[in-house]
Amino acid sequence: RTEEYIRQIALHDALTGLPNRALLDDRVSVAIEQQRRNNTGFALAMMDIDRFKHINDSMGHHIGDRLLKEFAERVKACLRPADTLARMGGDEFVLLLPDSDASGAEHVIERIRTALTPTINVGTQEVHITSSIGVSVFPHDGLNLHELLRCADVAMYWVKEHGRNGHKVFSREIDSGGADRLSLER
8 A cells, every 4th residue: 555655646646636747758658659559649738727826826725726626627527548637737737648639639628628618616706717728749749748748838828829718739830939039038
C-alpha cells in the first residue's frame, strides 16, 4: 500500500487526482512509439480556464479549487478510456488524444465545450466557465512533448487574443508573431 501511495502522489495531481506532467510525459512517449509502429498520429491539446485568476482572486482559493475539480470531472466525462487529461499546474491542463488527428480533436473539444456550458454552483452563486484550447498534432507539429506543448500553447494563446472560449489548431501562420514579439521585447 505504501508503494502504491508513493506512486500515486508522484504521478498524480493532489487536488484533482489527474495525471501530472511526469505521467503525461510517459504517456506521450508511449504514443510516439505506437505511432512509429502503427503509423497513427495523435493530438495534444493545451487548455486553461478563461479568467480563472479573476475568479480565484475575487471569490477565494477554495472556490477556485472547486472550479478546478468540476472542470476536470466535466472534461474527463467527454473522453475515451485511452485519452489522458493531465493537470500541468494552476488552471492549465493538457489533453492527449491517441489515434486522433485535428478533426478528431475538434470533435472532442466540441463535446467538452458543451459539457462546460451548465453553470457551476459554488455555494452562494453560480459561475459560468469557459476554456481556451490550443491543439497540436504529432508528427506534423512536433516530434516530442516539448515541441507539441509549445505549438499547442501558441494556439491556445491565439484563442485568448481573439476572444477566448474557443479552440485553434496550430498552424505556422499563427506562430510567426511569436518570434516578432520576442524580438520586440529584446
